[in-house]
Amino acid sequence: MTDTLALLPAGIDTYRQPVVYMHEDCHICRAEGFAAQTRVRIDLRDRWVIATLNVVGRAGWLTADSAALSVSAWSALLARPGDRARFSHPEPALSTSRIRAKAYGERLSEADFASIIGDTLEHRLTDLELAAFITACAGERLADAETVALTRAMQAAGETLDWGGRTVLDKHCVGGLPGNRTTPLVVAIVAAAGELIPKTSSRAITSPAGTADTMEVMAPVTLDERALRRVVEAEGGCVIWGGALNLSPADDHFIQIERPLNFDSTGQMVASVLSKKAAAGSTHVLIDIPVGATAKVRSAEAADALVARFLQVSAPIGLRLAVHLSDGSAPVGRGIGPALEASDVLAVLRREADAPNDLREKALDLAGKLLDLAPGSVPGTGHARAVEMLDSGSAEAKFLAICSAQGGFTEPARAPHRVEIPAQSDGTISSIDNRVIARIAKLAGAPRQKVAGVQLVAQVGDRVCKGQPLYEIHAASPGEAAWARSYAERHADVFLIAEGPR
Template sequence: MTQTLSLVPARIDTYRQPVVYMAEDCHICRAEGFAAQTRVRIDLGERWIVATLNVVATGGWLKVDQAALSVSAWSALGARPGDRGRFSHPEPAASATRIRAKAYGERLAGRDFAVVVRDTLDNRLSEIELAAFLTACTGDRLDEVETEALTRAMLDAGDRLDWEGRRVLDKHCVGGLPGNRTTPIVVAIVAAAGELIPKTSSRAITSPAGTADTMEVMAPVDLDAAALRKVVEAVGGCVVWGGALNLSPADDHFIRIERPLDLDSTGQLVASVLSKKAAVGSSHVLIDMPVGPTAKVRSRSAADALGARLLAVGRRMGLDVTLHISDGAGPVGRGIGPALEAADVLAVLRRQADAPMDLRSRALDLAGGLLDIASGVHGKGRARAAALLDSGAAEAKFMMICAAQGGFREPEAAPARHEIIAPRAGMLETIDNRIIARIAKLAGAPRQKCAGIRLDSRLGDRVEAGQPLYTIHAATRGELAYARAYAEAHPEVMPIREVTP
């Protein structure tokens, strides 16, 4: 009896998790004892993958001599209609014993982390096994030596960019602050100063926008390594999506599991950030850590602990790391969502009178910090950054970067909008970062680039009853109604404290 089945595309997006669909009365399912959630090896020529099995009931949409592959499985296998794949049980993951050891509190060595990373990239680990590893490493369960070992394992599993000994500047924000889209402004300023700054950024997973989502509103971001190098050599900087590059590729697999579980691990965060910075060839990295009650880093003590680990492991990795602690009390700028954040970025670069001053100030702080690092003289970089911004040099450089990446385009406005108004007069003293981000996501961000939130009132404002607090932007009336219902059920996102006359 043959072990091959005809491969067909399921056209189901399972993100990075390869999934195969087989009929329950398929002869291979019966002979091999395959059942739902079984890990199955599929060979096609020289390529192979390990996928998770989903079983289709008898009489369903799949024929007994077919196996349907999810989008990620189809792509990874390089399958074409009419191909026949060979099915078998995969060998047990070599990292299983390492994961078990870590779960029982044992320390892992560099070779152990390397095996886990390799099995992750080969999809030998089920989501349960990967979740077990990440849970065993969460909190403070990775010490400094283990953090370095995990960072190196993640770095060694992918490609690296080499800039031939030149100084390469970079910045990173640990996140948790809606609208904090400083990166395109910082890259433009630093590149205008004549420095190299090849910035790779992520798309949003659970937030209303990642830097790549916002930049993609204005220019293409899906560049490969060769195209990235060409852009940077031509104009000094770029802002591209890191997912199109093979730089620390295991990180995306880890994030896919960490985000839904809301895992918080100093070691994993440090390994994620520094492995990507080392992979892109950075020599000097400025890390922004917003601290606030609803930000990702919620206290100064947590920031100090994270900062100490970043500095120590960065030093071990040969990276010059500088920390920047910033205010994380509330959102930055006015826009939350790709197009709305892009509009803020352009307003700052174009020196418009209504540009959000908090976004401008934060971008100048970070760009100034990087220019201080480049010059080796502390305290003069911010003034130089402001001069480059105010003269229009940064705007010109940004347009050059967009042109080099494939062409600039203006952000589009959302067709459906609704204002949320203040129920009474008083002082706006807090904004819940997590709830406001949730509303923006329910409106369609980041999938719908024009969707999100535009803040009409800011922290510290005195507002009158009936005054707009924020406006929900959506691509459709249905999405607008969905976000509006949630917003109206959560007035605590912007509580108004009554002020005695």
Template sequence: MIEIDNTLSLSRAGIDTYRQPVVFMREDCHVCRAEGFAALTRIEVTLGDRSVIATLNVLTEGDWLPEDTAALSEEAWSVLNPEPGDRASFTHPEPPASVSAIRAKVYGDALEQDQFDAIIRDVLDRRLSDLDLAAFITACAGDRLSIPETIALTRSMQAAGTTLDWGSTAIYDKHCVGGLPGNRTTPIVVSIVAAAGLMIPKTSSRAITSPAGTADTMEVMAPVSLDAATLRRVVEAECGCIAWGGNLALSPADDVLIRIERPLDFDSDGQLVASVLSKKAAVGAKRVLIDVPVGPTAKVRSAETARALEQRLCAVGDAIGLTLSIHQSDGTAPVGRGIGPALEAQDVLAVLRRDEGAPADLRDRALDLAGALLDLAPETREAGGRAAAARLLDSGRAEAKFMAICEAQGGFSEPGEARYHAVVTSRAAGRLAAMDNRRIARTAKLAGAPRQKLAGLRLLARVGDRIDIGRPLFEIHAETLGELEYARSYAEAQCGLCTIEEDRE
């Protein structure tokens, strides 16, 4: 019997493939020829007792990679953690068990609990390619995921990770479904609720399709990459935290799905609900407030859509033991003045510090949400949640609690300012009738947000304002001149970004 040498030396490619394990081989490599590997083939790479399933990229020209060597992306390298001189074996992996379930969903079949369990297991074992994951996400988009399927997916996602146990302590949480630039209420709400003595271990994601997520904004002011032990220490000391969920393995499959959703630039109601509620259950929460902004250019565009989402949220919440309160809010225009991590952090601090020029809309929204959460608690309900929230904010107790949380998470930092600024002015006179949330968000992203923490927009006019020709509408902040010009060109070409109803004689 002839043994085939399917091993290669390993080198570090030094290429970030954003959590996707990738292996690079020459097309004339003996393993490529013997195994019949081609570009985008899924390959199982084994080194001792460690293995990873990676996607193959083939080098057709150039000599940067020796013939007897495979190069690993940063993600694959971190999983295998090879020593100098190590050789790994390369084989075809067993076909993922869940591919048939994904195919069934693509063709419109309803999936059962065991099928979702298999998909989530294969997601975490990296057995599914990005094409498989994109097919699954697309097949579940729109109304293609029923409420029973959403419940099953939520349970699968929670069961695949860690669930925090706080004993008999009542745990509170809140979440916004998103789609409204600048709506950074979470740090304010957590500070108020924690100042009231309620436990609120808030974990948040980074931005998926927006210019900033709560974790992006909070990271400007304090560390957010907490492990479970640090999170517990912070919460037990201060009653609350504002942490990034990616280090905690609370619903780890969701982080993989988010990686695929980001370039696709869409969410589905079923996956949104499964993502949100699996993480709420995993953090140990029992009483949860969900903010649903509704507006023509928000993520949720109509009252009818909001009602359908509320029905799905409540059905899943009941099934997994959560008490939900759904709060519909105005999603017709951006909130506050800043859009982008540092600019939103400045707004948060202005509200907490009770600055005279703090954005009133952000303050009011935060008080509404904090009050609704306090109304869920027997010990604060009778006093009137919103009034209690206002007292905690106006007295400075919320600010003090926020600073204590920051210090417990690793220390507070003041938000900085971007290097380059450019003002976009009005070409018409009249009343500012509307601002397009999606185009405003797009402009901030083109300026570099959230990747560049100091980038984004500062709004200089509000819906309802009287506008003269040449009046500044917003200011673009960027860290490079190229991004500044890119964002400004886009904004100036978008006639619907700010709608001005011109004066009529």
């Protein structure tokens, strides 16, 4: 068959982007006019995928009568070595006209957004076209009605969990604050109080840890819907990775474009968050917005705009929503990185004497506000209920039961390589740069290496002497420890120290 090639697994992880590798002398490349970065439709049995072409020279690893597929393309086709697939030009993406319309300032409808999302999920749009869409929606270019339409279209593109009309509580932090691992604590407290809180969380994209990364240190998080329901019906809550559930699946594609562009788009952030909350079947949602000079939301004005958009969009999609503005001036807790954050969570649950008090108090604030949000609650009593659940040990017991139901509890491991970073002068710590300390944790290997990250020794307001440790770099290998240390030594101002006597 002249229009087919034998398939090989390339073993190359291109995340969600299907990629096909073909030899420069391939007869199909020549006959079809395929060139590097061409979009190619690949048909195998009853499945198909649209992939981006990379052309391979005469390097010897790929023959002219075969094609190699990236991990995502291989999985999408359910391919087996030796399969022969058919290659052709895909139909043009119809939604490109709507992207152009948005770029020129037109308002888009829910049907327009649904068309763009559909083409995104079928990989009909190139990264350049997706970047054009993200750019056209950036800043304040999405009106409130468009944000509602985008949210609904994103939710409709995937599954929506149905909890039979029951009240389902949920919380979300917009991010930008290292540590701050309140979610496992809030879930344990709220579930211990008898409320339903099936929490689906994300993995890190640019941060040292996402909630799913931290939770995975202590229990399995990759559960399908059947397993999710089993855990929630047994324990009232869970903390799992949402990526296995097909909830608002276009969001991950958009995030991959948004992060490198570093756009601050209120409308897109709100649509991303609320589409996933609605898809998870949540009915009552608390949004945590840390505000600080080095957080994601850096000013009171930006926070006010974000709060207004959340409130304007939540009601039309059927969510009862409350917003909590929190202090984003410095990291929360001591650990930054999956295992270190997990240790902080456990220290708070176990009521250990040296548990990070800022993490405890923030978790209690959030859990209390979420309990107050539940129908039938007595306003203002949520915080006291949260304290009772934590101090009595009920939250710890519930958390361990949730871990057991998800597949079993594991104590966090410790990094074999640690490097202390000392203070360069005497004085009082006046601030910690969230972005720089997060960068150091990532250079140490987080979140890929679960034990890697940064352990804070000193915090804002502490008095330190020159040479006293400010923080420790934790790494899984000496090379990563040295790499992070080199960066840290070039950024000694991550901790600002007001010199002189108190």
